[in-house]
Amino acid sequence: MNASIEKQRHLIDFTLASLARRKTKNLGLLLVYTLLVFVLASVSLYTHALRQEAARVLERSPEIILQRMVAGRHDLIPPGYLERIGRIRGVQTIEGRLWGYYYDPVVKANYTFMAPAAEAVRPGTLTVGPAVARSRGLAPGNTISFRAYSGKLFAFTVAGVLPHASELVSADLVLMGEADFRAFFDYPAGHHTDIALSVANPLEVRTVAAKLAAALPDSRPILREEVLRTYASVFDWREGIVLALLSAAIFAFAILAWEKASGLSAEEKREIGILKAIGWETGDVIKMKLWEGGLVSLTAFLAGFVAAYLQVFRLGAPLFEPVLKGWAVLYPRFELVPAIDGLQVATLFFFTVFPYMAAVLVPIWRTAITDPDSAMRS
Amino acid sequence: MPLDGPALGRPGGGAMIELKAIRKAFNQGRPNEFWALNGIDLTIEAKKVTAFQGPSGSGKTTLLTIVGCLARPTSGRVRLAEDDISGLPERFLTGIRRSTFGFVFQQFNLVKGLSALENVMLPAFPTGRPHRELRSHAESLLDRLKLAHRREARVEWLSGGEQQRVAIARALVNDPQVLIADEPTANLDTALSREFMGILESLNAEGRTVILTSHDPLVVESAAVHRVVSMRDGQLVEN
Numbered sequence: 224m225n226a227s228i229e230k231q232r233h234l235i236d237f238t239l240a241s242l243a244r245r246k247t248k249n250l251g252l253l254l255v256y257t258l259l260v261f262v263l264a265s266v267s268l269y270t271h272a273l274r275q276e277a278a279r280v281l282e283r284s285p286e287i288i289l290q291r292m293v294a295g296r297h298d299l300i301p302p303g304y305l306e307r308i309g310r311i312r313g314v315q316t317i318e319g320r321l322w323g324y325y326y327d328p329v330v331k332a333n334y335t336f337m338a339p340a341a342e343a344v345r346p347g348t349l350t351v352g353p354a355v356a357r358s359r360g361l362a363p364g365n366t367i368s369f370r371a372y373s374g375k376l377f378a379f380t381v382a383g384v385l386p387h388a389s390e391l392v393s394a395d396l397v398l399m400g401e402a403d404f405r406a407f408f409d410y411p412a413g414h415h416t417d418i419a420l421s422v423a424n425p426l427e428v429r430t431v432a433a434k435l436a437a438a439l440p441d442s443r444p445i446l447r448e449e450v451l452r453t454y455a456s457v458f459d460w461r462e463g464i465v466l467a468l469l470s471a472a473i474f475a476f477a478i479l480a481w482e483k484a485s486g487l488s489a490e491e492k493r494e495i496g497i498l499k500a501i502g503w504e505t506g507d508v509i510k511m512k513l514w515e516g517g518l519v520s521l522t523a524f525l526a527g528f529v530a531a532y533l534q535v536f537r538l539g540a541p542l543f544e545p546v547l548k549g550w551a552v553l554y555p556r557f558e559l560v561p562a563i564d565g566l567q568v569a570t571l572f573f574f575t576v577f578p579y580m581a582a583v584l585v586p587i588w589r590t591a592i593t594d595p596d597s598a599m600r601s
Numbered sequence: 602m603p604l605d606g607p608a609l610g611r612p613g614g615g616a617m618i619e620l621k622a623i624r625k626a627f628n629q630g631r632p633n634e635f636w637a638l639n640g641i642d643l644t645i646e647a648k649k650v651t652a653f654q655g656p657s658g659s660g661k662t663t664l665l666t667i668v669g670c671l672a673r674p675t676s677g678r679v680r681l682a683e684d685d686i687s688g689l690p691e692r693f694l695t696g697i698r699r700s701t702f703g704f705v706f707q708q709f710n711l712v713k714g715l716s717a718l719e720n721v722m723l724p725a726f727p728t729g730r731p732h733r734e735l736r737s738h739a740e741s742l743l744d745r746l747k748l749a750h751r752r753e754a755r756v757e758w759l760s761g762g763e764q765q766r767v768a769i770a771r772a773l774v775n776d777p778q779v780l781i782a783d784e785p786t787a788n789l790d791t792a793l794s795r796e797f798m799g800i801l802e803s804l805n806a807e808g809r810t811v812i813l814t815s816h817d818p819l820v821v822e823s824a825a826v827h828r829v830v831s832m833r834d835g836q837l838v839e840n
Contacts, residue, residue: 237726244713502698504695505692
């Protein structure tokens with residue numbers, strides 16, 4: 224037992240000495256390989272964290288949103304709809320929501336205007352999202368005016384700025400009182416944009432949705448789980464797009480790494496011949512190369528993964544943010560909560576470390592089984 | 602039949618290696634088939650110095666690779682200390698090679714980039730011998746060959762004579778019974794060749810069997826060599 228540990232120690236010593244002897248080749252390989260892991264890990268960590276973030280934010284959103292449809296397009300909810308829903312069993316709260324989009328020509332960005340039912344915003348005041356506050360340089364107490372689609376100019380006082388924590392969904396939000404909202408958009412009295420329903424029992428959500436669709440055939444219930452799924456597929460799609468765009472570079476790196484790892488120089492082949500001639504078994508040579516491949520690939524994996532982690536969670540993913548987060552004039556500014564998925568790490572490990580080990584081992588195995596008398600003839 | 606190397610490699614004396622009807626072909630079955638050895642019957646005595654001589658292409662080195670378990674004969678039998686080793690699988694041959702034979706190659710075949718000491722220790726790595734013990738043994742070998750002061754130097758910085766002494770120390774690190782040297786003086790001047798023969802004599806005096814190939818009269822005519830075996834065209838000319 225001790226002899227076998229001692230043998231492994233000798234093999235590791237020799238491996239380290241070998242790595243040091245071919246410094247340029249090995250450092251280059253390590254760099255390329257680390258970069259490869261870094262890119263893949265960055266994309267994967269970032270999209271996973273975004274999905275988690277979206278799920279966390281949507282946790283507080285209503286289970287069902289009901290939209291009225293006219294000719295397949297989203298239309299206003301007319302008066303009387305709220306009362307008709309109230310009679311469906313299982314529905315805990317019901318709320319008619321008022322929201323709409325406003326294009327601000329000053330910063331060439333779209334804002335989401337909303338009149339929240341839960342918190343009263345005093346007439347003539349606004350609460351703005353962090354990105355709106357940033358882009359227009361607003362602070363509580365400032366006055367801001369918007370020209371409505373009707374052409375009339377409205378002036379508001381900023382009452383507050385929404386907290387930073389919810390920025391992913393509140394970046395472009397402008398909250399105002401119901402009367403102000405209706406006046407600003409010339410919104411007909413009693414009408415709502417859509418209806419939010421909360422259902423206490425998650426098992427009842429689909430039943431309630433079915434009942435809603437039957438009771439209000441011109442309306443479309445949208446479930447929270449569907450929104451979550453849509454977000455997930457949007458981020459998955461973006462991840463796919465980024466990987467597709469990067470695939471050429473990734474392939475080039477992978478081929479380079481493969482070539483570097485698998486290409487045995489005449490010197491290395493000669494060395495293997497010498498080692499076999501002086502009493503190393505084929506298995507010893509392969510073990511030594513396994514240590515070598517393992518050290519290089521694990522170092523690269525760890526370095527690449529840690530660098531990707533720091534890039535995504537400490538520096539805010541400056542390299543991939545514009546593509547992965549989506550497109551908007553007002554980018555939300557938020558810090559992702561570090562989220563690592565074990566399966567994701569395992570997949571990345573499998574697809575980076577294993578091909579490398581194979582790349583190292585195949586040519587070594589071929590060389591290591593050659594007759595040791597080649598050393599005598601070199 | 603015992604299969605482990607050390608048991609095979611410790612004969613008491615007398616016939617150490619017996620070769621019977623040894624033939625060795627390269628590229629067998631192809632148009633460029635070539636028979637390097639063509640029916641060799643030879644007994645190599647233990648604790649003696651035996652030299653193979655002959656022109657280039659006579660089969661000296663091929664014979665040495667078969668004696669040293671570096672290659673298997675195409676046909677014929679090799680007996681090492683009474684045991685037939687011709688049919689042993691590669692793994693067992695490696696074990697025998699490691700424990701019974703030490704090799705000094707013509708081009709020395711040291712591993713570049715490693716120090717003299719590291720090169721000497723290399724053959725013992727697969728044995729799992731404790732590092733400290735191995736290192737001190739390797740140092741004592743280098744010391745004995747007057748190379749202690751060069752032990753940390755990378756082998757490519759050493760002179761030809763020094764490189765050969767490192768190769769000898771490496772060949773001795775597993776304490777083999779047989780030292781095999783292929784054209785050991787081919788790259789040495791007269792003074793260094795004489796020095797090598799001196800080392801060889803002292804190793805033989807310790808009871809080691811030495812088998813070597815050479816064209817060099819300084820080697821084959823040396824008093825240190827007990828027997829010269831001449832070869833031509835893959836056969837023994839005189840025994």
